[in-house]
Amino acid sequence: MIRTTATIVIAAALAAACSKDGGAAAGGGTGDDAVVAAWKKAGLEVSALTDADAKAYSAEGCRSGTVSGVDVVLCKYDTGEDAKAAEDPALTSLGGVTGAAIAKGARLLVVADRRKADPTGRTIDAITKAFRK
Amino acid sequence: MPKRTHILALATVLVAGLAGSAAADKKQFRYVGIHPIAKAHGGGFCHIEAPHVHAYAAADVKVQYRDHDGFQYFVGDPVAYGWDGPKHAYYGHHPVPVHVVVGDDHEDTEFCYLDGAHYHAWAPPADLKLVLKGDAYWYMGDFPKAYVEAKPVYDPIDVVYKPIVYERPAVVVDVAPPGWYGLVVAAPAASVRGRPAAHVHGGAVIEAGVHVHVPPPPTVRVEVGLPSVHVGIGGGVIVEGGHGHHHHKHKHKHKKWKRRR
Numbered sequence: 559m560i561r562t563t564a565t566i567v568i569a570a571a572l573a574a575a576c577s578k579d580g581g582a583a584a585g586g587g588t589g590d591d592a593v594v595a596a597w598k599k600a601g602l603e604v605s606a607l608t609d610a611d612a613k614a615y616s617a618e619g620c621r622s623g624t625v626s627g628v629d630v631v632l633c634k635y636d637t638g639e640d641a642k643a644a645e646d647p648a649l650t651s652l653g654g655v656t657g658a659a660i661a662k663g664a665r666l667l668v669v670a671d672r673r674k675a676d677p678t679g680r681t682i683d684a685i686t687k688a689f690r691k
Numbered sequence: 692m693p694k695r696t697h698i699l700a701l702a703t704v705l706v707a708g709l710a711g712s713a714a715a716d717k718k719q720f721r722y723v724g725i726h727p728i729a730k731a732h733g734g735g736f737c738h739i740e741a742p743h744v745h746a747y748a749a750a751d752v753k754v755q756y757r758d759h760d761g762f763q764y765f766v767g768d769p770v771a772y773g774w775d776g777p778k779h780a781y782y783g784h785h786p787v788p789v790h791v792v793v794g795d796d797h798e799d800t801e802f803c804y805l806d807g808a809h810y811h812a813w814a815p816p817a818d819l820k821l822v823l824k825g826d827a828y829w830y831m832g833d834f835p836k837a838y839v840e841a842k843p844v845y846d847p848i849d850v851v852y853k854p855i856v857y858e859r860p861a862v863v864v865d866v867a868p869p870g871w872y873g874l875v876v877a878a879p880a881a882s883v884r885g886r887p888a889a890h891v892h893g894g895a896v897i898e899a900g901v902h903v904h905v906p907p908p909p910t911v912r913v914e915v916g917l918p919s920v921h922v923g924i925g926g927g928v929i930v931e932g933g934h935g936h937h938h939h940k941h942k943h944k945h946k947k948w949k950r951r952r
Contacts, residue, residue: 645742649719649721649742649744650719652719652744653717653719654717654718654719654745654746655717655744655746656743656744656745656746657743657744658739658741658742658743658744659742660741660742677728677733677735678728678735678736678737678738679737679738679739679743680738682738682739682741682743683738683739683740683741686739686740686741686743687740687741690741
């Protein structure tokens with residue numbers, strides 16, 4: 559019950575923040591656009607990416623959304639080393655959820671299959687491969 | 692402080708709390724590369740090649756996986772678990788260039804101890820001395836000390852595959868490259884469906900159902916031991932005791948062979 563209430567508060571808070579700040583805090587821009595284009599080219603369905611909590615990933619900015627039913631977060635860092643260093647804690651934060659966290663350049667991609675939409679990992683594989691290209 | 696900032700601060704604290712709680716709720720297991728999915732979690736095969744996590748532990752982890760920077764890397768035959776992606780046939784033991792397969796820069800060469808014909812999803816890099824003959828790769832290089840030392844731990848991997856019914860690659864031992872030395876095994880009946888019967892030449896009929904064509908001298912060594920048979924084809928092989936594989940004189944050095952306990 560407490561967790562459900564907390565989740566609602568978080569969702570409301572993030573929605574409120576996103577609706578006013580737009581992309582100001584995001585790691586968006588052409589980098590994210592290129593990744594989204596690569597996902598679409600791979601035949602994946604990409605939702606709109608909205609600002610996400612960057613502090614949770616120690617990033618400069620993050621955006622989140624879904625790709626073919628799988629949750630994704632794209633974060634931007636000052637350096638490639640920072641992005642690489644964020645891989646391990648991002649993986650740890652996934653807990654028992656199937657997912658991945660990989661850095662490329664100064665960006666980090668975190669993928670989480672919270673709804674078990676991808677039991678064989680084909681979608682996550684396509685998402686991570688397109689990101690790495 | 693604006694109201695929105697308060698809400699965001701609260702959200703951050705709750706996110707962190709929930710993440711910690713979730714992590715504590717379920718244990719996490721790290722993998723790199725494709726691997727079988729635990730039966731309790733649906734079975735089948737995980738296609739994620741990048742480093743990733745699951746809630747389940749690897750089955751037969753002692754013989755089927757190797758540690759690569761804290762991630763479990765599957766060294767077995769993926770086809771046995773329903774892999775329908777690209778596959779390449781191998782015969783006998785051989786090195787596994789984990790860093791090449793997973794695409795990172797931490798050089799890590801492990802060994803596959805599967806006997807006889809089997810599959811992997813990766814094709815070997817050119818410098819690995821795996822010769823393609825008869826639609827299968829045969830390892831023609833040297834096995835280092837690390838391979839021999841780890842053999843007691845990893846060699847029992849074939850026991851895992853014994854009860855699994857699947858179509859193994861049809862490899863006729865006759866086509867083994869000259870100089871190849873290894874273990875010739877009888878494929879299970881279920882795995883030889885549609886495969887033409889092997890012919891016997893030179894009178895070397897060994898074990899039930901295993902027919903091996905042994906080319907004429909200069910040197911042929913045949914070790915017969917149950918349940919398997921070691922057959923050396925060609926010259927210049929030195930046989931180690933027991934189930935040991937061949938040792939040519941060292942002609943090249945590998946940059947790094949991982950040592951095992």
